Amino acid sequence: MIFYNIKLRAFAAAFTMLLSTGLLQSYAQHKEAAQLASPAKLAKLKAAVEAAPNKLSAHDAYLKAAGADNPKVIAQYAAWMKKYPKLATVPYAIAKAYLDEESPKAKPYLLKAVAIDPKFTEAWGGLWIDGERWGDFTVSRGYLAKAAASDPSNAQYAFYYASSFDGIDETKWKEMSLDVAKRFPNDERGAQSLYWLAERSKRSADKMKYFELLHNSFAPGKFNWSAGGMFSYFNILLSENPEKALELAREMVKTEKEEKKEWPGMVLQAQAVAKAKVLMDEKKGAEAFAELKQLKMPRYSSFKTDLELLKAQANDIAGNTAAAYDSLIVVFAKSPSAALRTAIGNYGNKLGKNTTQTDADIWGRLNANAQIATPFNGLKRYLSPGTASLSDYKGKVVLLTYWFPGCGPCRGEFPHFENVVRKFKGQNLEYLGINIVSQQNDYVVPFVKSSGYSFTPLEEVEGRAKGNLDNRDAAPMNFLIDKEGRLIFSNFRTDGNNEEDLELMINLLLNPKQA
Template sequence: MLLKARISALMLMLVLAVLLKPAFAQRNKSAITTDKALLEKLKQDVEANPDSLSKHSAYINGMGLENPALVAQYDVWMKKFPKSAMVPYGLGKAYVDVESPKAKPYLLKTVEIDPKFTEGWGGLWIDAERWGDFKLSRDYLAKAVASNPANADYSFYYASSFNNYDQDKWRDMSLAVAKKFPDSERGAQALYWLGERSTTTADKLKYFELLRNSYSPAKFNWSSSGMSSYYNLLLSVDPGKALALARDMEKNSKDTKTWTGYIDLAQNVADAKKLSGEKKYEEAIAALNKVKLPRYLSFNKNLLLLVAENTDKMGNTKGAYDNLMASFVNAPTAQFMKALVVYGAKMGKSEADVKADIYKTMDDHAKDATPFSLKNYFTQANTSLADYKGSVVLLTYWFPGCGPCRGEFPHFENVVKQYKGKSFKYVGINIASDQNDYVLPFMKSSGYSFTPLEDVTGRVKGNLDNKNAAPVNFMLDQNGRIVFANFRIDQENEDDLKLMIDMLLNHRA
């Protein structure tokens, strides 16, 4: 089973159900049977228990979802059991679980028979996301909540659906979920995402502290995860508080070993800042060099800036400049750019000189992208890498069922819409051909502006390899060279994407 989504540092605890194709898909392939007697028994089990989802699942697994006889049998059953919503739902859920465009009519039939069938509305919500109809998906979520207001799952997802559309509503509804479901992981999750996705440091601190006080990290997984994010934030704004949090969590967490490591990490950062304040810059750098960051903490940018700051203060401005330059060309950020301009000025460099250094380093690192020629869903003809010569290209690997891809698209769109009419192209390569039927409706309903291309199994991807994962992103210059790769964009770093595009548009090697 292909891994079709990749976890990023800022999306550590994203809902895992959308990251992988469900296990049902693999079971459906492996459990298919040619034993006629067994199939007949499974069929009789369904007819004796038409409202049992487990009986439907066993039968579907035995038959195989691609078996034409399966659909024919369900047509018979829907006529034989016209009042059973479970009959169409059994097949609809099987299709939803393997991200198949065939799910919708069966799910619609489910809620037509029983408007209180909460999971039917839930299935329609997920399916509508894959069609790119986000307004309809929210409408389905609203109906799921109305059908069962006590269901914390759908209350949480409904609140979260407003994140990119109405920030005030998202905040108020998320707080309401946390208040209404104090014993549910979903309540903790609502506060977790408020902390993660809020755009100001003050709001982040407020919501993470509320999470800590409202949901015991020892009891709730989302609260425990939130404390790692809270700790990561505190490392930047107040290492002393990060240290205090780590010590408390070491005593009150199941993961004592991790928090013991966090104590050492925070102590080193706190020591470094203290030493720096005492003008003991070399010792401060030594303390910072002891910091070993887990891959899921995003403090690395701040760590690099601290090292550069102390390197500069100890009189080695060139060392600070060179080290930060190497980091910048791998992961451009506005903070790095600002620091480079400051350090460059101390060395007698103008801002233009600094940019010239950046471009030279970028050119030294850039690699010609492996060519491709893939079907364009819009034209049905092939589009090749060569067709984009002369344009900067943002290339992303995606597929309609990829939740993290759908989460990243709005942030891409906020930036790329600023480059209409310029030499810039936005390309999305769909890695799941079995979801082709979703693609054009997704593009039309979502309004996203990328050009969709279809990947080919087994093609040589070379240095444009996504390793069967999505989302994976690349930025190519006008000459078809990879300049930036493996970056992720969210609400906090849209400016970094703009910086990358601007730098390439303003430079020709």
């Protein structure tokens, strides 16, 4: 199963350590191993633990074979904790097994571990991860602070502690992230700190500043986070300075690993964009459009919208303003953005269209693409008795997200959803979150109550037919459904750089201008 919808954008997901892809597969594998382990093997593994109770690898082997949820194993660890009261490794071992399963059962064992050894870095780190799943972010940040303080040489926890202030205290986040980069010049976490400063900055000038610092401080040929960051840097430069984008692409060709070879194609992209911009400056719109039309951008390229805007600009220069206008409406209907909406309005004005007419044209395309959303029924409510069906929300716009408490990208997206949703308080907007991992049910209600997030949590029904609301066993996966129960927008993501796009989509559905 794929629980994180980020396969092609690995560098764009928040909190990489939390992106524990396959943890539930591990859980299933552990259970299978436990069923297959013979009594003789279990006895041998148990003896290995007793011979070296402070050896985590011995515990791991035993727990993998016996199963952490086995009542006999739980009883055995209770006995071992009594026998070895000063060995923090004993409670931490079973806690780690539960952490790997993303199980709420980890917390009491983690607390026992740090009570025995207050400098147990990984146990504090486990409490932080577990705390995120409970939704008490202040407490979990406190655990993270203890993990970082217990081992100042640990780049991982220094990075995550700095990152935890993003959205809380921007000045502190930036200062601490720069400090991580300075303190750990030979560690991927140092590169990662600059990467996130660049990605999460809202101004293009700030993004370029941090990406340039990343490039100069952490050689892309040596550090994966720097190599990944150069793709984002390239896309920004394509819009701001295509000549410099070309220079970067040519440099990266020389350092790119043999098996990938993505940068030669990006050299061609930069050459085409640079040439097209020169042609547009010369008022040769048709030639510029022909140049840009050849470009095929990767699916998740952040330059895709900019490319469509450039093609529209070239069409407009060539005197084909109607074509520019129509093309952007087609793009907007699939992937709305504030930048596209502004450009559509500008070209509409040139064509003599007012806002009402432009909105009607946009809705003409949205209506053509709209489909009745596949209904769901019988999803259990967590906060009140009974079940929920899509029909319960008829007459409301529905923002639907698939998630689960162990999903780091889901937790990273929730604050941005909340920033937008709160702007529509009292309006006909319903915000639903379907938990796709029932094994984590114990986390759900505490998470919602502690976090303060306003979505209504529902539990997935295994095996139900999802139709056009299919999340493909991935999270997060997001959909927007209009008041008539039609699916209008899907497979979009929201972060600190594009909250206005989600706000725009919701506004459109709350206040439709039908063609």
